[in-house]
Amino acid sequence: xxxxxxxxxxxxxxxxxxxxxxxxxxxxxxxxxxxxxxxxxxxxxxxxxxxxxxxxxxxxxxxxxxxxxxxxxxxxxxxxxxxxxxxxxxxxxxxxxxxxxxxxxxxxxxxxxxxxxxxxxxxxxxxxxxxxxxxxxxxxxxxxxxxxxxxxxxxxxxxxxxxxxxxxxxxxxxxxxxxxxxxxxxxxxxxxxxxxxxxxxxxxxxxxxxxxxxxxxxxxxxxxxxxxxxxxxxxxxxxxxxxxxxxxxxxxxxxxxxxxxxxxxxxxxxxxxxxxxxxxxxxxxxxxxxxxxxxxxxxxxxxxxxxxxxxxxxxxxxxxxxxxxxxxxxxxxxxxxxxxxxxxxxxxxx
Amino acid sequence: xxxxxxxxxxxxxxxxxxxxxxxxxxxxxxxxxxxxxxxxxxxxxxxxxxxxxxxxxxxxxxxxxxxxxxxxxxxxxxxxxxxxxxxxxxxxxxxxxxxxxxxxxxxxxxxxxxxxxxxxxxxxxxxxxxxxxxxxxxxxxxxxxxxxxxxxxxxxxxxxxxxxxxxxxxxxxxxxxxxxxxxxxxxxxxxxxxxxxxxxxxxxxxxxxxxxxxxxxxxxxxxxxxxxxxxxxxxxxxxxxxxxxxxxxxxxxxxxxxxxxxxxxxxxxxxxxxxxxxxxxxxxxxxxxxxxxxx
Numbered sequence: 001x002x003x004x005x006x007x008x009x010x011x012x013x014x015x016x017x018x019x020x021x022x023x024x025x026x027x028x029x030x031x032x033x034x035x036x037x038x039x040x041x042x043x044x045x046x047x048x049x050x051x052x053x054x055x056x057x058x059x060x061x062x063x064x065x066x067x068x069x070x071x072x073x074x075x076x077x078x079x080x081x082x083x084x085x086x087x088x089x090x091x092x093x094x095x096x097x098x099x100x101x102x103x104x105x106x107x108x109x110x111x112x113x114x115x116x117x118x119x120x121x122x123x124x125x126x127x128x129x130x131x132x133x134x135x136x137x138x139x140x141x142x143x144x145x146x147x148x149x150x151x152x153x154x155x156x157x158x159x160x161x162x163x164x165x166x167x168x169x170x171x172x173x174x175x176x177x178x179x180x181x182x183x184x185x186x187x188x189x190x191x192x193x194x195x196x197x198x199x200x201x202x203x204x205x206x207x208x209x210x211x212x213x214x215x216x217x218x219x220x221x222x223x224x225x226x227x228x229x230x231x232x233x234x235x236x237x238x239x240x241x242x243x244x245x246x247x248x249x250x251x252x253x254x255x256x257x258x259x260x261x262x263x264x265x266x267x268x269x270x271x272x273x274x275x276x277x278x279x280x281x282x283x284x285x286x287x288x289x290x291x292x293x294x295x296x297x298x299x300x301x302x303x304x305x306x307x308x309x310x311x312x313x314x315x316x317x318x319x320x321x322x323x324x325x326x327x328x329x330x331x332x333x334x335x336x337x338x339x340x341x342x343x344x345x346x347x348x349x350x
Numbered sequence: 351x352x353x354x355x356x357x358x359x360x361x362x363x364x365x366x367x368x369x370x371x372x373x374x375x376x377x378x379x380x381x382x383x384x385x386x387x388x389x390x391x392x393x394x395x396x397x398x399x400x401x402x403x404x405x406x407x408x409x410x411x412x413x414x415x416x417x418x419x420x421x422x423x424x425x426x427x428x429x430x431x432x433x434x435x436x437x438x439x440x441x442x443x444x445x446x447x448x449x450x451x452x453x454x455x456x457x458x459x460x461x462x463x464x465x466x467x468x469x470x471x472x473x474x475x476x477x478x479x480x481x482x483x484x485x486x487x488x489x490x491x492x493x494x495x496x497x498x499x500x501x502x503x504x505x506x507x508x509x510x511x512x513x514x515x516x517x518x519x520x521x522x523x524x525x526x527x528x529x530x531x532x533x534x535x536x537x538x539x540x541x542x543x544x545x546x547x548x549x550x551x552x553x554x555x556x557x558x559x560x561x562x563x564x565x566x567x568x569x570x571x572x573x574x575x576x577x578x579x580x581x582x583x584x585x586x587x588x589x590x591x592x593x594x595x596x597x598x599x600x601x602x603x604x605x606x607x608x609x610x611x612x613x614x615x616x617x618x619x620x621x622x623x624x625x626x627x628x629x630x631x632x633x634x635x636x637x638x639x640x641x642x643x644x645x
Binding site: 076118131132133135137140257263264267304306312315316323327 | 385387433436437440442443444446447448450451452453454455457458459461462465466572575576579583618619622623625626629630633
């Protein structure tokens with residue numbers, strides 16, 4: 001929760017749980033959102049694309065954060081659930097002629113239902129067993145998508161018309177950027193609020209000790225499945241946005257390694273923190289870009305395959321380094337920096 | 351019937367290699383309660399090491415095997431010391447995530463060193479096809495079967511009759527008691543990682559000898575998890591039985607059902623379906639111990 005700035009006092013639970021406990025914080029967030037929406041004015045399409053991808057990753061990691069960071073149900077099938085959402089909305093748009101804004105929530109719902117189905121084992125198992133179940137979920141989902149060739153286009157993929165809301169066709173990068181940023185902001189707000197509700201507290205109780213939570217009257221059956229549903233709805237939204245961005249659906253957009261990277265983003269950012277999810281997604285996507293930029297140089301200097309392997313190795317190493325040296329992630333570091341400044345010059349409180 | 355028997359025999363040989371890989375996983379799990387997701391990537395590295403020592407360096411098969419095992423030992427020691435030891439006592443997720451990250455680093459290294467390409471060396475193992483009645487047994491499968499059986503036997507003997515084997519079994523039971531007897535738990539961990547690396551690499555060479563080394567070898571490691579879950583995570587014997595069962599089931603199911611499905615490829619996803627079924631109905635596997643949890 002962190003400490004308030006010097007001179008602010010919290011007198012009630014409501015104040016303690018408030019998202020913005022000072023006007024300064026509120027101002028900073030508003031300013032940041034304004035800045036985000038002003039980005040298309042002074043950034044090139046390339047940077048907007050990167051930011052759009054970051055936004056999509058943030059949405060996905062929010063879902064994983066609720067499922068894994070708050071509820072403690074580790075999932076390495078997140079890209080698979082994204083595929084469910086993405087393909088559902090793609091098929092609805094391409095084959096049945098649904099408008100984009102109807103297909104998006106339908107995709108999210110479908111992903112949520114897939115999450116409920118594959119979340120069923122979580123009622124009996126946890127830890128490593130659940131990881132294996134979610135890995136299996138990923139492969140089964142992708143295999144099913146490829147098998148249903150007549151509906152999904154199988155391994156060849158599926159072209160989708162450009163998304164449109166009402167009469168506005170989101171064909172340019174700027175338009176789509178605005179869409180993704182709006183959804184990302186809403187998703188962040190929702191994620192922040194979900195974890196402050198009764199359900200959010202139940203998730204945390206289950207994560208910290210599921211047996212104790214059950215003894216205290218938290219229904220594991222209900223809340224674990226709720227966590228799976230919410231987490232996978234987020235994944236579904238992210239998957240839909242990803243597929244509509246390219247106007248093309250293919251199983252290659254949801255590789256197994258992505259499921260791992262989303263968990264990596266969560267670790268780098270800090271588990272069980274909404275801010276952490278944002279930090280992690282942005283940090284790893286930035287790393288991706290760095291590697292992409294360094295790629296051609298390396299390929300020329302070392303070996304042609306150096307660029308591809310560097311991306312994989314650097315991601316893996318970053319995760320290992322964070323696990324060993326900063327297991328609570330960037331969010332924790334950020335919290336410490338903030339506390340330092342807000343307590344300054346009376347930092348004796350520790 | 352011949353078709354069925356053929357599938358069963360192929361499955362048996364493949365299943366024994368799965369079992370060998372799965373044993374590496376079970377050993378680490380038993381000794382240090384670490385779920386090693388990177389086991390499949392040890393197999394991958396093994397496959398490519400086999401290629402390097404056999405083809406570009408042109409070593410005879412026994413020397414190549416020896417060199418590969420030596421590399422595996424060094425790899426196991428480094429991994430344990432650099433990654434796993436700093437994470438002792440961390441929560442399950444952190445350790446699992448570290449092994450996942452390790453898997454990706456190993457995958458990346460394989461891409462860097464061998465270019466993620468298909469490297470064939472199956473011509474180097476002697477190829478004779480045994481005919482038993484109507485069923486033909488390729489010698490590669492046979493060699494795989496024999497080497498796997500030998501490795502499993504050596505491991506069994508190691509666990510039963512050596513001091514370090516005893517220490518490892520004891521650590522699996524209770525780490526604190528072992529330490530109070532003056533046995534270094536860290537040594538036991540290191541040895542368990544070395545053994546896991548070695549069996550992974552041997553499995554990789556065997557599989558590479560059959561189908562050539564490529565990045566898909568890592569996915570075979572994922573199949574080994576299905577074996578582990580089916581057999582029960584903390585049972586070496588269970589891993590062997592489940593490996594054979596799964597290898598046979600996979601081949602029989604693919605042989606009979608693939609023609610019925612348009613896309614095919616059932617062999618790829620079959621272990622995962624088994625995995626989900628096992629996890630839902632019998633999470634602790636055929637021979638695993640059901641854990642009793644207390645607050």
